[in-house]
Amino acid sequence: MKFFKQSAAFVLGFLLMAGSVLAQGNPMQQKMQQTQPDSISDEELKKFAAVTSEVNEKIDAEIVSLLADKEMDPERFQEIMMKQRNPQTDSADVSEQEQKTVDEIQPKLMKVQQKEIMNAMENNGLQPQRFQAIVKALQSNPEVVKRYQKITQEQQQQNGQN
Numbered sequence: 670m671k672f673f674k675q676s677a678a679f680v681l682g683f684l685l686m687a688g689s690v691l692a693q694g695n696p697m698q699q700k701m702q703q704t705q706p707d708s709i710s711d712e713e714l715k716k717f718a719a720v721t722s723e724v725n726e727k728i729d730a731e732i733v734s735l736l737a738d739k740e741m742d743p744e745r746f747q748e749i750m751m752k753q754r755n756p757q758t759d760s761a762d763v764s765e766q767e768q769k770t771v772d773e774i775q776p777k778l779m780k781v782q783q784k785e786i787m788n789a790m791e792n793n794g795l796q797p798q799r800f801q802a803i804v805k806a807l808q809s810n811p812e813v814v815k816r817y818q819k820i821t822q823e824q825q826q827q828n829g830q831n
Contacts, residue, residue, distance in 0.1 A: 709806050709813055711820065716795040717803045718821050723789040724782065731781050732774075739770045746771065 736743050749771050752758045763771075790800055806813040 709803055709816075711816065713795070713799055713803060714813075714817050714820050715824075716793045717800065718817065718824055719793045720786065720789040720795055720800070721821075722824070723792065724785045727785045728778065728782055731778065735774050735777060736770075739774065741767065741770050746774070 732746065733743055736746055745767070749763050749767060752763065786800070790797060807817060
């Protein structure tokens with residue numbers, strides 16, 4: 670259970686990367702959709718949070734399944750991924766076998782993630798263009814990040830009470 674809570678930030682990072690991948694799929698839409706971060710409504714942030722939550726659950730399950738097949742501890746996988754994203758991270762060296770496992774799992778996760786993001790967007794009524802606009806806003810606008818964090822905290826509190 671500890672892994673799942675720690676992996677939320679990791680999976681959100683994956684989602685932000687996937688948002689970029691989705692945008693690359695249709696450059697014409699990307700040019701047409703020059704949404705200002707200020708135009709991101711709280712309702713859209715709630716939908717985005719629902720998408721990320723839904724995808725987090727499915728990706729966590731997929732990670733655990735893939736890692737069990739490769740006999741790698743989920744926390745070690747997360748540590749290696751964090752080290753790749755930030756080489757200054759203070760963690761143990763990565764063995765050749767661990768790196769091979771990570772290299773095999775990453776493309777599978779990205780494929781599953783893209784599928785799950787598309788399904789979750791459809792389930793939550795969020796268009797791909799708006800998803801991408803929110804990703805861009807979260808990457809570049811601290812005010813949108815604060816609003817998003819507040820919304821996710823409220824959702825976590827509500828889920829904890831239910």
